[in-house]
Amino acid sequence: MWEEGATFAASCMAMVEKAAPVDKNTPLLSVRDLLVRFKLRDGLSAALSRGPTYLKAVDEVSFDIGRGEVLGLVGESGSGKTTIGKAILRLYEPQSGSIVVNGVDITRMGDRALKRYRRDLQMVFQDPLSSLNPRHTVRTSLRTPLLLHKICPPSEVEKRIDEALTRSGLSPVFKARYPHELSGGQLQRVAIARALTMSPGLVVADEPVSKLDVSVRAQILNLFKDLQTKFGISIIFITHDLRVARYLCHRIGVMYFGKLVEIAPVEELFTAPKHPYTKALLGTVGAEGESLDGAQVAGEAFNPAADTTGCRYYARCPMRVDRCKTAHPPMETIKSGHDIACYEWRRS
Amino acid sequence: MSDATLTVRNLATGFKMGGRVMNVVREVNLEVRKGEVLGLIGESGSGKTVTGMSILRLLPDNAVTEADTLDFLGTDLLSLSAERFREMRGTRLAMVFQDPVGAFNPSKKISWHLKQVFERAGTKSPEHAARAKNWRQASIKLLADVGIPHGANVMRQYPHQLSGGMLQRTLIALVLVFEPDLIVADEPTTNLDNIVERQILRLFRDLQKRLDCGFLYVTHDMTIAAMLCDRIAVMYAGSIVEIGPTKQIFSDPKHPYTQGLLASALALDTKTERLQEIPGELPNPGNLPPGCLFEPRCKFAKAECRAKPPAMTDVGGGRNVRCVLYGHG
Numbered sequence: 001m002w003e004e005g006a007t008f009a010a011s012c013m014a015m016v017e018k019a020a021p022v023d024k025n026t027p028l029l030s031v032r033d034l035l036v037r038f039k040l041r042d043g044l045s046a047a048l049s050r051g052p053t054y055l056k057a058v059d060e061v062s063f064d065i066g067r068g069e070v071l072g073l074v075g076e077s078g079s080g081k082t083t084i085g086k087a088i089l090r091l092y093e094p095q096s097g098s099i100v101v102n103g104v105d106i107t108r109m110g111d112r113a114l115k116r117y118r119r120d121l122q123m124v125f126q127d128p129l130s131s132l133n134p135r136h137t138v139r140t141s142l143r144t145p146l147l148l149h150k151i152c153p154p155s156e157v158e159k160r161i162d163e164a165l166t167r168s169g170l171s172p173v174f175k176a177r178y179p180h181e182l183s184g185g186q187l188q189r190v191a192i193a194r195a196l197t198m199s200p201g202l203v204v205a206d207e208p209v210s211k212l213d214v215s216v217r218a219q220i221l222n223l224f225k226d227l228q229t230k231f232g233i234s235i236i237f238i239t240h241d242l243r244v245a246r247y248l249c250h251r252i253g254v255m256y257f258g259k260l261v262e263i264a265p266v267e268e269l270f271t272a273p274k275h276p277y278t279k280a281l282l283g284t285v286g287a288e289g290e291s292l293d294g295a296q297v298a299g300e301a302f303n304p305a306a307d308t309t310g311c312r313y314y315a316r317c318p319m320r321v322d323r324c325k326t327a328h329p330p331m332e333t334i335k336s337g338h339d340i341a342c343y344e345w346r347r348s
Numbered sequence: 349m350s351d352a353t354l355t356v357r358n359l360a361t362g363f364k365m366g367g368r369v370m371n372v373v374r375e376v377n378l379e380v381r382k383g384e385v386l387g388l389i390g391e392s393g394s395g396k397t398v399t400g401m402s403i404l405r406l407l408p409d410n411a412v413t414e415a416d417t418l419d420f421l422g423t424d425l426l427s428l429s430a431e432r433f434r435e436m437r438g439t440r441l442a443m444v445f446q447d448p449v450g451a452f453n454p455s456k457k458i459s460w461h462l463k464q465v466f467e468r469a470g471t472k473s474p475e476h477a478a479r480a481k482n483w484r485q486a487s488i489k490l491l492a493d494v495g496i497p498h499g500a501n502v503m504r505q506y507p508h509q510l511s512g513g514m515l516q517r518t519l520i521a522l523v524l525v526f527e528p529d530l531i532v533a534d535e536p537t538t539n540l541d542n543i544v545e546r547q548i549l550r551l552f553r554d555l556q557k558r559l560d561c562g563f564l565y566v567t568h569d570m571t572i573a574a575m576l577c578d579r580i581a582v583m584y585a586g587s588i589v590e591i592g593p594t595k596q597i598f599s600d601p602k603h604p605y606t607q608g609l610l611a612s613a614l615a616l617d618t619k620t621e622r623l624q625e626i627p628g629e630l631p632n633p634g635n636l637p638p639g640c641l642f643e644p645r646c647k648f649a650k651a652e653c654r655a656k657p658p659a660m661t662d663v664g665g666g667r668n669v670r671c672v673l674y675g676h677g
Contacts, residue, residue, distance in 0.1 A: 213391040215645075217612070218626065222625060243616045282616070
């Protein structure tokens with residue numbers, strides 16, 4: 001069954017590549033200058049003041065994901081990591097910027113083309129209970145997308161569901177169950193199975209283990225690891241937990257209030273972080289037995305609705321200089337695969 | 349032990365559900381000593397919050413709490429009338445919750461909250477009464493103590509104008525007005541970002557040292573427990589399975605569940621190649637296994653584990669373990 005799974009993934013890749021033949025070395029997905037903003041003031045209050053105000057949830061972020069790569073997006077709540085994931089699936093409409101998959105910019109795609117594209121791109125959400133219809137059995141939840149996207153002939157649907165469940169570590173007997181009859185870990189396995197039935201090229205996983213019990217979390221993390229190595233699926237793994245990111249990801253992007261501040265191969269980021277925020281973040285999540293006496297980060301966080309110029313990390317940064325106040329530093333490549341947005345990184 | 353601030357013996361709490369009582373916490377024995385931080389750790393559903401709330405009598409009406417002993421500095425908390433308990437709670441027994449926003453009245457300024465608490469504290473002693481008169485100055489000093497340097501400005505603001513970290517600091521300041529003998533904190537940093545979390549933990553540790561009070565810290569996070577707690581009680585499915593000094597539990601976990609929990613925890617400072625799993629899932633509280641609650645997931649399980657629940661066994665060094673591997677108590 002594992003082998004057949006591999007052929008699903010391969011056929012999916014073949015299909016993607018047929019749509020737009022591309023070089024194997026080009027990234028699967030390229031995000032360039034992505035800007036997603038939300039209106040804060042609207043309607044009457046906007047008319048009475050000087051028009052609507054906006055919060056830039058994702059502010060000109062650029063990155064690539066290679067084939068078979070796991071990219072981690074880490075940051076605190078409100079840093080925009082979930083918004084990026086949803087924008088890539090076009091669940092949010094970006095204000096500007098491009099998201100290129102196999103040479104096609106999907107920000108300009110029409111609905112029909114988008115439907116086809118969404119098949120190749122699946123999402124696993126944080127809360128598995130709310131991402132499954134409570135009135136549908138597991139079978140119905142898994143069957144509907146297979147029929148909608150005409151993935152396989154109707155006669156093979158059951159077989160396909162059984163395979164997906166088995167690959168996710170669940171017995172096919174779970175098909176007849178309803179979501180409320182399952183535990184959190186089992187529900188997340190169903191959500192993963194549902195994503196797998198589509199043989200996606202890319203899975204966006206948004207905090208998929210943060211709501212699970214600690215003793216079940218390891219099971220699901222290992223499942224992700226196995227699926228990735230066996231089928232070569234690319235994954236965007238969104239998490240606030242640096243330990244989880246280190247375990248699963250090949251590269252990690254660090255977000256701070258809508259900006260990507262540093263992106264680097266995983267071990268390089270952990271052993272030689274350059275951005276002062278990354279350093280602070282790594283200093284806060286200590287190992288066992290670590291004391292509370294590390295370097296302190298003073299100051300309050302950036303206010304994304306009020307402050308619009310300057311480096312987002314200015315108020316907390318121990319290395320700040322005057323020019324950090326006037327413009328946010330641009331992304332700069334300091335080493336192959338290691339980009340950073342900081343004027344003063346050489347001093348660190 | 350004579351220096352115990354809080355002594356809990358054989359605590360059990362259940363909830364009445366449609367004519368029958370569903371037990372969620374049973375056989376909990378612990379004591380919080382003066383000047384010590386006891387960590388109560390466990391996964392969601394392990395009963396750690398219910399244990400804390402049982403001690404503070406903050407559970408809904410359908411809860412039934414029983415215990416052989418529930419002693420707080422010589423006062424029997426079980427027999428205390430509701431009115432007397434209310435007097436004690438918030439003054440000598442304080443608590444800090446997970447969600448600081450919910451602890452404030454959103455329509456009142458921060459100064460109003462501080463004034464309320466100072467006025468109530470004023471009835472405690474003449475010394476406190478004097479402070480209540482000068483509550484503004486006292487508040488500013490207290491806010492400075494919890495790391496808010498511009499207390500006068502903060503007091504003019506409404507709760508929604510402050511960040512989560514600032515609110516949690518303010519809440520801690522409110523708790524400190526009374527100089528309580530015991531603080532119960534239930535996941536007080538869960539809603540905060542990493543950096544602020546570290547600041548608040550540091551604040552807790554400093555204040556706890558200064559007040560020399562007992563501190564019961566409820567958390568699911570082993571890393572926090574390792575940093576903050578002197579002793580740790582590990583809960584699983586409503587029972588304490590292991591209790592002992594933090595260092596020893598981390599270096600030499602005895603109970604198979606504690607061992608699994610530590611093995612499945614990821615380290616930040618080293619690369620983990622393959623994570624160890626604890627197989628299976630937490631038991632359903634309505635349908636618990638007859639013997640040891642961890643038996644269905646335990647790799648050392650044998651026939652006697654299924655026969656009856658194991659008793660706590662003293663394994664020396666101030667450590668107790670609920671597992672047949674270490675004798676029968």
